[in-house]
Amino acid sequence: MPKSSARRVLAAISAMTIAGAIPMTTAHAQQTYDETYAVDRAEIEDLMARYLFAIDYFDWDSYVATFAPDGELEFASGSYKGRDTIREAVTSFSSRIGQFYHTEDGKPAILRHVVLQSSVRVEGDHAWASTIWVEMANHGPGDTMKMGTYGLYEDEFTKASGRWLIAKRRVLNEFIPNRHSGPENPVRAMDEAAAALAR
Incomplete structure (x- = not known):
């Protein structure tokens, strides 16, 4: 043409x-945006970044602090509620990760998580996000960078005492059976949850 x-x-x-x-x-x-959306979104994005820095640098105090006291984490190993339970689950998982990601001499690889596009919906003191994530490590030939895993974060947030925290994070891995997203657009489900609360 x-x-x-x-x-x-x-x-x-x-x-x-x-x-x-x-x-x-x-x-x-x-989708509509009120006058506080930009600030709320910036704070939520900063929270998500702090979560990833904490997990990549084994800073478990900072990691659990991103969750509400009764927050919930669901990932391939199970579902965990409350900061102490979440800490126990992720530190146990982290101690075993070197079995799967390691350099050629057998040492644990350096992992780095990255978030890509993220859609964030805010309704008052509640928010939701659908975010694509990837994980990479020096796990390739000659200890070169290799893309390890990728998936979707399905998040719910709550604002308490003026501060956003994770109420629930569901970690989906696109390559693990029964742990992948779709086939529907996850942003639609997020919008429906927000609309239900707003009614």
Whole structure:
């Protein structure tokens, strides 16, 4: 298709969408942002970053502090509620991770977690996020970087005494049976949970 024709088609689609001839998706149509969204989102993103720095540097005090006192963590090893229980679960898991991620001489590899795109929904003192994450380590040939795992964080947050904390984090691994996301867009489920609370 010539470039001029392609431009005309895109312009027509855009005009029809604006005019309402092509409806916007339900998830997009429901999302609104109030005047505090930017601050709330910044604080939630900082909380998620602190969570990852804490786990990558074995700072378990800082790690459990990202959760509400009755917060919940669900990952491949099970579901754990409360800071003490969460600490016990993740430190036990961390002590065994070297069995799976190690350098060529058998030493535990250096792991780093990274978050990619994240959709965050805020309703008052409650918030939700759907976030893609990846994990990498010096686990490749010659101790080079190798992408280890990847998946989705399904999060619920609560704001207590002016501070956002994780109420529940569900860690999904896309390559583990029964621990992957989909097939539906996870942002839709997040929006539905937020809309249910707002009603």
